[in-house]
Amino acid sequence: MRRILLLLSIVFVVFSCEEEETKITFSEKKITTAQNKIVEINIPIAKGNETVANNINSSIEAAVINSINFDPDAPSKKQSISESIDSFNSEYTAFKTDFPESAMEWEAQIDGEIMYQSEAVISVALTTYSNTGGAHGNLIISFLNFDALTGQSLKNDQLFNDTKSFKSIANTYFNEKIAGKEEFYFEPENFVLPQNIGFNDTGVVLLYNNYEIAPYVTGLTEFTIPFDELVPYLNFM
Known part of the structure; x- marks a missing residue:
């Protein structure tokens, strides 16, 4: 009887560990670079099942990059978030060089949050505020939905x-x-x-x-x- 109970306990522990490893959890990550002065990014990072987490993180990263990109060809160049941050800063530096008399200061802020998570679906909201001149800044909220079992975008x-x-x-x-x-x-x-x-x-x-x-x-x-x-x-x- 003791052996049976011991075996059952081991099986329970093994299955519990496997479940923990496959469950998707999120932590917040702040992303910046040494050159950066005007971009602030705080987004959720998925952890757990590697394939699922990578699919989710790749989609979030692509959305963030797209939010601060000036170069329409950038997606094909597979920029990273860090490279996009530096590109945004470089564009501002070029702007100030061309228009030194301008008092306009550029800025961009992206914040992500988990709206909802179940065993079937995960919803993420990205709030992007950017100001590169004009009468007012630009606020855009984007919802990203994922199949919780695969991490694929929906x-x-x-x-x-x-x-x-x-x-x-x-x-x-x-x-x-x-x-x-x-x-x-x-x-x-x-x-x-x-x-x-x-x-x-x-x-x-x-x-x-x-x-x-x-x-x-x-x-x-x-x-x-x-x-x-x-x-x-x-x-x-």
């Missing part, structure tokens, strides 16, 4: 098994959100889903960035649809 239409029904429900919530403020939106009667759809602890989040459906002064438009109303239409929970 497109919005992969989140639902019935996009048409989901859109109909979302339209109702959108109309409630902008009720009394319709005049501030571009063609509110022609509803379109936002580029950013993600998950939080209470439901599915829809977010429209500045200029996406309204002028800059209107700001971001965001609302959440409770899971209870969407269970029949969700591919991931």
Whole structure:
């Protein structure tokens, strides 16, 4: 009996260790360089199953690089985040050389957070603020969704098994959100889903960035649809 209990204990420990190794966890990482003076980046880094974590981290890294890139060919050059930070600083140095009389100081800040994590799906939000001149800075929030089992990025239409029904429900919530403020939106009667759809602890989040459906002064438009109303239409929970 003692041998059996001992064997069971060993098996339990082994399986527990394997589960810990495959579970995806996140820690925050600040990224900068020796040259950097104007860029601040704080993003979540996935750890655990190597393949899954690498897929997630690669997608987050690509989104960060894209957020501060000036060179449209940069993605093909496979820049790192550090190289992109230095490129941003170099662009500012060149700007100051060409326009020494300008008092404008450039800046960029990117912050990432885990919106939602389950055994099926992981949602990450990246908030990017940059200012390279103009009347005001530019604030953009991006949602990144991942299959928790593979780490592969998920497109919005992969989140639902019935996009048409989901859109109909979302339209109702959108109309409630902008009720009394319709005049501030571009063609509110022609509803379109936002580029950013993600998950939080209470439901599915829809977010429209500045200029996406309204002028800059209107700001971001965001609302959440409770899971209870969407269970029949969700591919991931």
